[in-house]
Each structure stands twice: as structure tokens, then as C-alpha cells.
Amino acid sequence: MAATVQIEQVTGAAGSRTYTVKDTGTRLRYYTADESGAALTTNPIPIPTVNDGLSGSYWATTCVNVTAGPTSYIKNLRWYVTMASANMGLDWDLGTNGDMVIGISSPTVASGRTYTQGFSSNQYDQSDGTVGSWGYFISGPTGHTFYSVSCSNALSGGATSTGEFNSLANAYMVQSGQVMGSGATGRSYFIVTQIVVGSGAVQGDKPDKTATYVYSEV
């Protein structure tokens, strides 16, 4: 039978994680906290008041969970987000150098579309920062251990603009090759995304976006 697959967000300490299903009822929202709530108004991302300053959300860790296995296999799990401009910073008026970024382990964008960029469950790194103020950047010195430390050749220190992965044709490769074999269940590799807000960002209603996981199955 066809696999049953759901998107999940991962929060909490590595040893006591919480997996929250993300769907119509409980969508992903970025906070300055390690939080998976769908509609909270607490801990928004402040707009920096200092020129050239940047505020990051806490990074959001997501994956797909295969709860009923495929008949033959699931392969090539990818991810992309739609946008009208070159990057989300322009689409959403996120200010100077503002953007939506994603962890990348490869040295080039092209290889980010071909080779596995996600990380396995045992490399999970809980998001951190100062609650209500800012989150550590994925690529910073206190960033995500897998991208900023383990992947020494990673592009831009381990994070790049999601604008590079804005359609199926140039999707981000979460996990290449076989993800699940016949009848197998479990979680895919994880990815991390983050909102970065720069000075001059504009508050208010933002253009609609669609983020998509896609996988090949038979």
C-alpha cells in the first residue's frame, strides 16, 4: 500500500524530544523560543534597532515520519518553498540581510540539490538562544553542531538562503537515495530552517507562501 507520511517538528532536549505533527491544524511558526505551538503570540522575532544588526528566530527542526511503510520504497526526499523574489527576505520585507535560511552541509548550492543535506536523528541539536530576543544562527560559532562544526566545507558556514530552493526543479535534497524500504516505518533525516530579521524590516501581513516536502515512491 502507499506509505502514510506526515510532517513533524522536533523540539526539546535531545534525550527528551517532542515530535509535533505539522498539518492543517498545527502549522509551523517561528519564535524566539524552542517552541512548536501553532498560534502563539509570545516570543516573536524583534526587529533589530541597530543598523546592520540581525535577529534570528530559533531554528526549526522538521522531518517526515513514515507511519505506514511503502510497498517497495521511498526515495529522494526533497524540500522547497515558493517565493516571488530572489529570497524570502525581499518577499517578506525582512530588512537588511534578512532572509529565511536553511542548514546546508555541501560546499555548493548545486550539490545541495543533489546530495543529502539533512542529518540523522543522532545529530539532532536543540535550538537555543535568549528566549524572546534572538536565537543562535545555524551557521554561527554557537550554531547547529552538524552544520557549523561537523561539516567543515559547508557553504557559508552551514546555512544558505532558501531562495536557492524555491521550486521542485531546484529543491533542497533532504535525503537522497532510499529513505524507507518495503514496509519500513520511521523518521527521515532532519532539516533546520530559520528566519533572520534585519534592521528596517517591516511588520504586518506578509505574502502567502507554500513549503513542500516531496518524495518518490513506488
Place this chain on the structure above:
Amino acid sequence: MDWSRGIHAPGVHMSNRPLVYHWIAYYDDGIKLPQYNEECMENRFIDIDQERLVKFGLYPFSKELAKGVRKIGDDVVSIEILPSYEIELNKDKRLIYYRDVFISQEEFHICKKCKKEFKYTGIQKHLVKKGVGKYKDEYVPICPHCGAHDYYECKKCQRRFETFDDASQGMCPDCGREHGYLKRIVLTSGSYGREKKWIEYYLGYQILVKGINHKVIFKIKENGDCFIT
């Protein structure tokens, strides 16, 4: 990304996207291997003997087959008017078949005036409040169906102000400081979100010509439309 306001109750999960096509593999000795056999049990694609294949096809479910397959728990739907697709194969042509399954989280807006859904692209927008100090101009979506957008209204006389700044210091000039406070009439701002699932079927073959591997793949959408990729 803010998909904070759903239109369905929390915790309601979409089921699998139902299959609209099933496959049948044809061997050189006349034997057929269907995805679902007569008992509606499923054969695995990876068990197809590619060396013996002469034809492979995708077919819409008949009502009877769909009914039987659903009984064993698979999500399928019968749309018998969908076109079928078949490719002829030989020992030089190797079959390519898979489904791309999409799970997206999609944002959208709903106009409270005309009740229609629309996608806000950031282009059709209305200045509803001018920026002051560190605060920037605030824009709201314009409904592409009826032209509506958020505006301000005097709480007392209901006079309409297109922007907050049309009334001096946020007060209705007719009703004065004591009674003329403005309230925001929200028609188009605030996004909603939902999960969407869909499937694209890919059918084709690869062939080696002078040492170079060539692929011919057709993308078939759930409505039966077919594209060469």
C-alpha cells in the same frame, strides 16, 4: 513562516492522497503482473522482472477494483474517464516508473466581504496606516476578486477612512475627541494555512545509445494530463 490560523480543527490529519492510477506489467510470454491481483492484494513494483517486460501501463481504477482495494485499506479512487498510458518496452529499454508525492503547507487569505479565497502576492496592497518613528508603513492585501481591503471606521458615526491617517490623530473629525475613535475593519488581512497533498505519476524508459544513457519520461497529473519532462 506563519501558518497560525487553520480553518480545520487542530489535530485533524489528512489521510493519504488516494491513488487514481494502478499499473499492469506485461511479460513476453503473455503473462500479466498487475499492481492489484484478483483478490485485490498488492504486488510490489520491485518484484517486476524487467528482463521479460514488453509493456507497462497505467490505468484508472474501475469502480469494482477500487471498491475491493479500499476494503483492504488502500486509499484509491475510481475516475474511469481518466486516460490510460502504456509504453512498449524491449531489452534495450528499461522501465522508469515512480510517483512523486507532495505534502505542502500552504498559506492563503480569505476576503471577509466576498468570502472568496485568494493568494496574497504582496503586489496588490493598500496602505492602511502610515509609519511613524521606528514604525514602517503598514500595508494590507487587496482582494483580487472584489477589491476590498481593511480600513478604519469611526466607532460612533461609522464614517469610513481608507487609512488611519485620513483622520487627524486617529479621531473622526465629525465626532471629535471624546467619541470619534477609529476601529479597524478587518476584511483581508490575516493569513490562513492548510496541508495539501497531491501525486504526480512518472512513466518512461531509459535507453543506451552509443554509450550514452537517454531517458524519456512522461509526467502524468492526477487529472490525467500528461507532459514530457
